[in-house]
Amino acid sequence: MRDLFKKRILFFGGKGGVGKTTCASAMALARAKEGKRVLLVSTDPAHSTSDIFEKPFSREEREIYPGLTGIEIDADFEARRYIDGVKEQIAKLFSSSILKEAERQIELASTMPGVEEVALFDRMGELMVTHMDSYDLVVFDTAPTGHTMRLLRMPELMASWIEALSRRRRNLMKFGQNIEQAGSEPDPILATLERRKEKLEGVRARLMQHNFTGFVLVLVPERLPIEESARTAESLRDANVNVCGILVNRVLPDDLEGDFYLARRRQEQTYREEIRRRFAGYPLMWIPQFETDVYGLKNLERISEMLARPDNSAPLG
Ligand SMILES: Nc1ncnc2c1ncn2[C@@H]1O[C@H](COP(=O)(O)OP(=O)(O)OP(=O)(O)O)[C@@H](O)[C@H]1O
Ligand SMILES: [Mg+2]
Known part of the structure; x- marks a missing residue:
């Protein structure tokens, strides 16, 4: 059985x-x-899963096909929910005199670029940790590479950020307290930061758990996608994320006729060989170019059947 x-x-x-x-x-x-x-789970802001299945997805789980549930993460909504959550937390922590100012700061921060990404990652992490009892498999459809790589690096980035915040908090507390008091009361802010860090570490551990989580790199047999995929595979390896498949999509069928196609097919042949060479250590899968765009269950089923075939790594030239 394939890994x-x-x-x-x-x-x-x-x-x-x-x-x-x-x-x-x-x-x-x-x-x-x-x-x-x-x-x-569709994480791409330009959701197109609904189009492919010709069924509406929503930000809540919804059955799309027997046994198949879909979610389109709504980044705006998650960002709002995230910010409201943060406000709720600080309301518990601060006295009302500074609460207004703190809320104002947070409201300002919520318009900064990056908040949606943090909120999206938070939601993805939640699904990865809390939904694994309800599902045998969770599939994430991601946005183009750069965005996804930033997402995967997020726990690492946020961990150092949280550490810096915790350090500052500890220093502040040292100044604010005399020796006897220091360390005797658990500080709620430190505790919140600590919880946040633990949660992130849980998601990070899951991302790196090779027998549990894998990344499928999709590319087409052309020069630029090959270069980019090679770089991405390397970045993922550096990030200790398991690349469990290279899926070569839109491969030209062998039975085409005409000079144009034959020339194109000849060029593709060199790319196919290059893919075999450069991704030698990875399981390869091949999906042909279809006559039409792929949408609707019927078309999708054709690809599903090809993916499920145990000999998919061998065919096509
Ligand atoms: N094997 C194929 N044969 C023919 N058309 C295909 C094939 N695979 C994908 N397509 C078509 O190519 C277009 C892009 O596919 P898709 O939306 O899956 O790409 P994507 O990588 O998710 O794009 P984006 O980066 O915008 O999210 C769609 O119109 C889809 O129907
Ligand atoms: Mg897409």
């Missing part, structure tokens, strides 16, 4: 437009058809 089929969490990533959403949806469908309970 990929043993994972509980799969990320589908790659350059813009290569077929991430199509392939993530097809994989989710393939596993649901096997009787698995699957959650398909």
